Amino acid sequence: MSGEDAVARAAPPDVSAGVPDGDILEATGVSKSFGGLVAVNDVDFAIPHRSIVSIIGPNGAGKTTFFNVLTGLYKPSAGRIVFDGRDITAERPDKITALGIARTFQNIRLFATMSALENVLVGQHTRMRAGLIGSILRPPWVVGEERRVRERGRDLLAYVGLELRVFDELAVNLSYGDQRRVEIARALASDPRLLLLDEPTAGMNPQESAALTEFMETLRDDRGLTILLIEHDMQVVMNVSEQITVLDHGEKISEGLAQDVRRDRRVVEAYLGTQGED
Amino acid sequence: MRRLQAVRQSRRANRIVAVLAIGVAALVPFFFAPLSTFMNNAVLALAYVVMALGLNIVVGFAGLLDLGYVAFYAFGSYTVGWLASDFFAYINGGRGMHILGPKLLSSPAGIHVNFLLIMVAAIVICAVVGALIGLPTLRLRGDYIAIVTLAFGEIIRVFAFFGDDIHLGKHYLLTNGRQAISPVDQIDLPFLPQFDSAFSLRPYYWFALAMVALVLFINFRLRDSRLGRAWIAIREDEVAAASMGVPLVKTKLLAYATGGALGGMAGAFLGAYYNSVNANQFQFGFSIFILAMIILGGLGSIWGVVIGAVALSFINTYVIPSLNDVPDQFGLDFDLTTLSFGIFGFLIVLMMVLRPEGLLPERRRRLELTEGMGAGDEQLFEVRA
Numbered sequence: 011m012s013g014e015d016a017v018a019r020a021a022p023p024d025v026s027a028g029v030p031d032g033d034i035l036e037a038t039g040v041s042k043s044f045g046g047l048v049a050v051n052d053v054d055f056a057i058p059h060r061s062i063v064s065i066i067g068p069n070g071a072g073k074t075t076f077f078n079v080l081t082g083l084y085k086p087s088a089g090r091i092v093f094d095g096r097d098i099t100a101e102r103p104d105k106i107t108a109l110g111i112a113r114t115f116q117n118i119r120l121f122a123t124m125s126a127l128e129n130v131l132v133g134q135h136t137r138m139r140a141g142l143i144g145s146i147l148r149p150p151w152v153v154g155e156e157r158r159v160r161e162r163g164r165d166l167l168a169y170v171g172l173e174l175r176v177f178d179e180l181a182v183n184l185s186y187g188d189q190r191r192v193e194i195a196r197a198l199a200s201d202p203r204l205l206l207l208d209e210p211t212a213g214m215n216p217q218e219s220a221a222l223t224e225f226m227e228t229l230r231d232d233r234g235l236t237i238l239l240i241e242h243d244m245q246v247v248m249n250v251s252e253q254i255t256v257l258d259h260g261e262k263i264s265e266g267l268a269q270d271v272r273r274d275r276r277v278v279e280a281y282l283g284t285q286g287e288d
Numbered sequence: 289m290r291r292l293q294a295v296r297q298s299r300r301a302n303r304i305v306a307v308l309a310i311g312v313a314a315l316v317p318f319f320f321a322p323l324s325t326f327m328n329n330a331v332l333a334l335a336y337v338v339m340a341l342g343l344n345i346v347v348g349f350a351g352l353l354d355l356g357y358v359a360f361y362a363f364g365s366y367t368v369g370w371l372a373s374d375f376f377a378y379i380n381g382g383r384g385m386h387i388l389g390p391k392l393l394s395s396p397a398g399i400h401v402n403f404l405l406i407m408v409a410a411i412v413i414c415a416v417v418g419a420l421i422g423l424p425t426l427r428l429r430g431d432y433i434a435i436v437t438l439a440f441g442e443i444i445r446v447f448a449f450f451g452d453d454i455h456l457g458k459h460y461l462l463t464n465g466r467q468a469i470s471p472v473d474q475i476d477l478p479f480l481p482q483f484d485s486a487f488s489l490r491p492y493y494w495f496a497l498a499m500v501a502l503v504l505f506i507n508f509r510l511r512d513s514r515l516g517r518a519w520i521a522i523r524e525d526e527v528a529a530a531s532m533g534v535p536l537v538k539t540k541l542l543a544y545a546t547g548g549a550l551g552g553m554a555g556a557f558l559g560a561y562y563n564s565v566n567a568n569q570f571q572f573g574f575s576i577f578i579l580a581m582i583i584l585g586g587l588g589s590i591w592g593v594v595i596g597a598v599a600l601s602f603i604n605t606y607v608i609p610s611l612n613d614v615p616d617q618f619g620l621d622f623d624l625t626t627l628s629f630g631i632f633g634f635l636i637v638l639m640m641v642l643r644p645e646g647l648l649p650e651r652r653r654r655l656e657l658t659e660g661m662g663a664g665d666e667q668l669f670e671v672r673a
Contacts, residue, residue, distance in 0.1 A: 081531055107533035119528040121521050131514075132521045136533035138514045142542055145513030146506050156513075200533050 034059045034204055034236045035080070035111075040089030042072075042079050042260075049075040051260040052089070057204070057236055057253075062226060064239040064247045066271075067257035068280055073240045074116055076257065077206055080238075081113050082106040094203070108136040112202035114193045116209045116240070120181040126192045127177045130163040133199030166195040170225075186213055198229075204236045205229065211243050219243055223250045248272070256280065302508065305591075310501050314494065322488035331489055331561060333601040334496035335554045340581040340597035341503045341590070342550025347579065348588035348650075349516060350543035351523030353434040355575050356421065356441025360414045360548045362448055362570040364555020367410040369469035369565035374398030378459040390476035403475045403560060410556035411549040418548025419541045426537055429526075441575055448567040463567060470564030485563065492561050499557060500594075503550055507590045510546070519543055520588075573629050577604070580632045584639055586646025595647055603635075604628060 033056040042050040050072040057063045065073050078084040080091060082103035091099045098106055112133075121129050138159060140152045148156075167177055170191040176184060181192060190210060197205060207226075211219040223246050229235045241247045247254060247268070254271045256264040258280040264271050271277055320326045339361065346354045369375060374395040379385050382397050389400030401409075421440045425433045447454070451463025463469065475495060476482040483491040510516045518539045521529040530536050559565045577600070585596020608631060612624045624631075639646070 083527060083531065102535070103530040104533045104535040107531060113531055115528065115531075119525050121524040121528065123524060124517070124520060128517060132517050132529070132534065133532050135514065135518055140514045142510075142515060142546065145515045146509045148509060148513075152513075196532060 030059045032059065033057055034094055035238075036092045037080070038090050038092075040076070040079060040091065041087045042075055042084055043087050049260050050079065050086075050257075053257070053260075053262045055255060055262070057238055060230055060234055060236050061252045062230060062237045062239065062250050063253045063255070064241055064251040065255045065257060066241060066244075066247055070259075071257040071280075072260035073257055074208060075260075077113065077208055077240060080106075081111060081206065104136065107200050107202075110201070110203040111206065112197035112200045112204075113206035114190075114197050114208055114210060116212065118186075118189045118193055120189055120193055120196070122182040123180055125178045125180055126167060126172060126184060126188070126195075127160070127163050129181055129192055129196045130166055130199045131159055133196035134159045134162065136200055163195075163199065166198055167192070170195040170198070187218060190214075198233075202235065204238065206238045206240075208240045209242060210239070211241065211246055216245070219246050222246070226250055299512075306501075306504060306508075310497065310504075313497055313500075317490040317493050322490050324489075327489040327493060329602065329605040331492050331496050332558075332605065333598050334493065334500050335558050335561070336578065336581065336601045337594055337597040338496070338499050338503050338554040338557075339551055339578050340585075340593050341500075341507050342547045342554065343578050344507065344547075344582050344588065344590070344593045345510065345519075345550070346543050346547035348582055348593065349511065349523065350519040350540060352422075352425070352540060352543060353430065354437045354544075354547070355434045355572075355579065356437035356439070356444070357547075357551055357578055358570050358572065358574040359421070359441045359444040360418065360551030361555040361558070361574060362444050363414050363417055363548075364410040364552035364557075365559035365565045365569070366448070366463060366469075367413055367552070368403075368406050368472055368556045368559035369463075371399050371401040371406050371409065372403065372473040372560065373400075373469050373471065375464065375469045376460055390473045390482055392476075392482055393473065394471045400473055403473070403477065403556075406560075407553060407556055410552040414552025414555070415545040415549040417552075418544040418546075421548075422541045422544035426540060438572070438575075441570075441572060445567070445570045445572070448570055451567065463565075465567050468564040468566035470566075472560055472563050472565060474563070475560050485561065496557060496561075499553060503553075504590065504594070506546075506550070511590065515539070515542060576629065577632065580636055583636055584647060586649040589646060589648050589650035592646050592648035592650065599647075600632065600635075603631075 035055075035057040037053065037055040040050060040053045040055070041048065053076065055076075065076065067073050075084065079086045082098070082101050082105070085100045089099070090097065093106070093109060093111060096109065098109065098111075101109075121132060124132070138155055140155060144152045164177060168174070172188055172191050172195070176188060181189060184192065194207075194210070211222055214222065226237055226239070227250065230237060239247070239251065251268060254264075254266065254268055255262060256271060256274070256277050258276075263276045263280060264274040266274075316330065317327060320330075339357070342360070343354060343357050346352050346357075372389070374384070374397045376399055377395075377397040379397070379399060384395075384397045384400060386396075386400045387405065388402035390403070393400060421437060425436045428436060448463050449465055452461050452465035452467065454462040456462060474483045474485065475492070477495075480491070483495070485492060518529065518534045521532065521534055522536065522539060526536060562569075578597075581597040581600045582593045583596070584600055585594065586592030608624055608628050615622050615624060
């Protein structure tokens with residue numbers, strides 16, 4: 011039996027069902043401080059099911075810290091985070107991944123000396139069952155599991171557009187664009203319902219960024235994913251996001267639709283500085 | 289798909305190499321006298337291979353620098369010392385306690401358990417102990433792990449050393465300290481005549497070789513498994529590994545426990561082979577000796593570690609003693625063997641300069657060293673275990 015439900019869980023979620031009401035993730039009053047430095051201050055934040063939401067803000071606004079709090083790498087100093095009706099405040103990172111949140115990193119953090127495929131296999135860790143004894147004795151169900159995750163790993167790499175000939179190439183030898191792709195495939199491998207992308211278009215040219223924007227929409231529509239994005243490229247943000255949250259100095263200064271946020275005076279000030287000194 | 293085939297082929301090649309190597313090694317005893325020095329050294333070399341492959345799981349795969357590995361040697365040896373000698377002489381009113389024990393005993397008093405059961409006990413004890421020493425290191429990284437494990441190894445040594453002052457009840461001591469628990473029962477396996485190291489070392493050699501085969505098998509299986517990938521992921525980038533769903537605590541503890549269990553297995557064997565368990569065997573230098581083997585061979589590379597262990601153990605038993613009178617020729621009055629750890633240190637330095645990736649490097653390690661890739665550059669300062 012063990013093998014079967016692993017397959018069931020590894021399959022892409024059933025998208026035909028309607029979009030559930032309400033929010034997939036709800037953060038209330040989340041703060042994070044390091045010693046005296048308040049990196050995130052009392053942020054309320056919600057992501058509706060199957061939406062694409064962006065967090066923007068100047069450098070050092072606390073965006074990545076907020077990501078790290080959501081994914082359990084940091085314990086929030088205050089506040090509460092609820093994912094899909096479950097309190098995940100201060101839960102362990104691997105538990106959060108198992109529950110269905112996956113992420114990529116601002117500076118690509120692939121396992122550099124593992125192959126592209128192996129990276130994606132690690133991404134499936136929470137969806138596998140083989141333990142110490144199973145790994146050594148390798149009974150038929152482990153052999154089957156191993157074969158399935160490898161197949162699925164190759165499918166995912168193909169899905170993100172990696173060429174077959176580099177599947178077994180070590181991650182460190184891949185081109186920058188391919189590394190970004192593998193990182194997304196690795197995140198998708200854990201079968202997330204919420205995908206957090208930390209500046210995915212950093213270092214990409216406009217064409218590549220546009221392709222990625224399109225890909226994010228495909229992910230949402232095909233796989234029923236909800237996507238939270240940290241992004242600097244305003245083109246991408248404005249095109250893709252249904253909702254934008256602006257952080258500055260760790261505080262939420264604005265939230266809403268793209269056109270509203272763009273006109274918000276506080277946002278302009280945060281990016282360009284206050285006017286009227288001279 | 290060609291690459292996939294290449295991977296499959298390399299696996300098959302690996303299997304062929306393993307079978308051939310072990311087959312050839314199994315024939316070696318026929319070319320040497322059953323009690324020759326070479327046989328003795330070869331048995332030791334094989335036991336060290338088992339230890340090195342165990343440590344390779346902790347240091348090579350999971351990247352947790354362990355400087356207290358000698359502790360598992362000690363626990364394994366004391367398991368056999370306690371359970372296969374007359375050390376607990378008063379047990380059962382002096383008549384002894386025998387559980388499928390060997391046929392020929394020096395003394396019927398004490399506990400005498402079948403060696404295979406002792407092996408299981410040593411594996412279980414060392415796995416638990418391995419996990420326990422893992423616990424305090426979970427929040428630490430790199431060098432700090434090394435310091436904690438080093439201290440752990442020393443604590444165990446001191447307990448072994450002064451164990452003859454630690455009384456358990458009226459009659460019993462913890463260890464015999466420097467006086468050694470001796471004699472320890474010779475190995476007696478079902479369906480085979482009892483081993484007798486006074487008569488022939490061959491059975492011990494084959495037994496050690498069987499252990500090497502088993503441990504090689506375990507190493508290869510683990511490396512290409514969910515757990516092995518998780519270990520390497522942790523070695524490469526702990527933060528990313530945790531974010532991808534690898535439970536750090538459990539995965540690291542499993543590495544310590546597995547490494548410890550294999551060390552304990554070799555320890556129990558050595559206890560039986562030496563016929564005695566002496567606190568002096570469990571010096572810090574032994575941890576370095578084993579660590580040097582895996583560095584010499586290539587961290588994480590299974591075949592490299594085997595080669596490194598055999599090479600270093602023969603350097604230790606042949607090369608250094610054969611140069612023993614060199615200082616004398618220069619008018620210096622000391623034994624070269626007293627400098628053996630200095631010589632190992634020198635070899636490691638030489639290795640680091642000439643070939644830092646080891647004699648037979650693992651593909652990944654070579655990259656980490658030559659291209660400066662790999663683990664933990666910039667760290668999130670609060671990643672929780």
